[in-house]
Amino acid sequence: MRFEVLGPVRVTREDDVAPVSGAVRLGLLGLLLAHANAPVPAETLLDALWDTADAPDPQRLHLTVHRLRRALGEPERLVLGPGGYVLRVAPDELDAQLFDDALEQAERTQDPCRRAPLLRGALRLWRGEAYQGLDLCPLAGDAERLTERRDAACEQLYAAELDCGRHETAVADLAALVRRHPLREHLHALLMTALCRSGRQADALAVYRTVRRTLVDELGVEPGPELRDLERRILAGGDDLVPRVHAAGSRPVTPVH
Structure with missing residues (x-):
């Protein structure tokens, strides 16, 4: 069962x-x-x-x-x-427990090219929102916890994909994710990194301008240190943003929605 x-x-x-x-x-x-x-x-x-x-x-x-x-x-x-x-x-027997266990295993895995499939498998357990359709106050806390872990797992997955050198295949999926989560700065940083590593520095800087405008308009704040530092490094040429790992024969990234 x-x-x-x-x-x-x-x-x-x-x-x-x-x-x-x-x-x-x-x-x-x-x-x-x-x-x-x-x-x-x-x-x-x-x-x-x-x-x-x-x-x-x-x-x-x-x-x-x-x-x-x-x-x-x-x-x-x-x-x-x-x-x-x-x-x-x-x-x-419980998908939430299987999800948590898979994330813990991924966190213990040092090799990003082995960590990515673990995270992808964990995210495939999701079929919608946690406890979808049940508007019950006692479930709100667990639903919020699971959703936050899912969103963090998405970020960890694409960070691992970038570390494996799969930046070009990750661009489209990261672009879709930032549209769904316009205030998650780390997702924008991952997209900017993927674009820069794909030779698209101008597009990466355009992402920064967009997220900065969103943060200022919606929250009244400037981007945090991660995004500001990333913009500075891209403006300086982005040479230090080259992939740390190049995976031979890397396969396409499975989209995460």
Whole structure:
């Protein structure tokens, strides 16, 4: 069985999607997966799932739990203990855990040409936004954490690709990413570096002017030290921006969206 929260919450079994449906049932599943293998108090679930001024109705929760157990097809996974409801999930069954594990492995890998495929594989686990479609306050923190890790992994991936000498193939994907994240300065720095290494210094400086204008207009601040230093180095000729690693027979970069 596979539990997925890196996109719309769902359960898959042997490549088929398990029949977990309904906003309340999916909300319950998401809340339990955010605390997989740990008890979630009934009061927390009641408050999150039913926005009502009346006293919470435990029977509604019991019925929803019963229906979720039946949909999972393995009722022993969802149990009620002293601290609340617990959903039992193995480490290799939850996509968020697999994502975190892959990032940790990538961070321990010194060779950028070995680190890049690990990061790419981690990012392929994403199917949309974390807990997509579930507007529940208790999930906001975990969703924000996962999203920030995903965005950082994108930056780490393309930094590794540049270190492997794949600057020309990375330009288009980095350009798409900066359009999606116009305020992430490090992404712009990676794009500027890729352009400069591809012999496109004028385009790299144009990226700097664009992000500077955006930062000033949107936030009222100038670019940070990384971007300012990068602009200075490009204006000086950019000779110190040549790739540190040249990968023979390097293959195209798989786009990350």
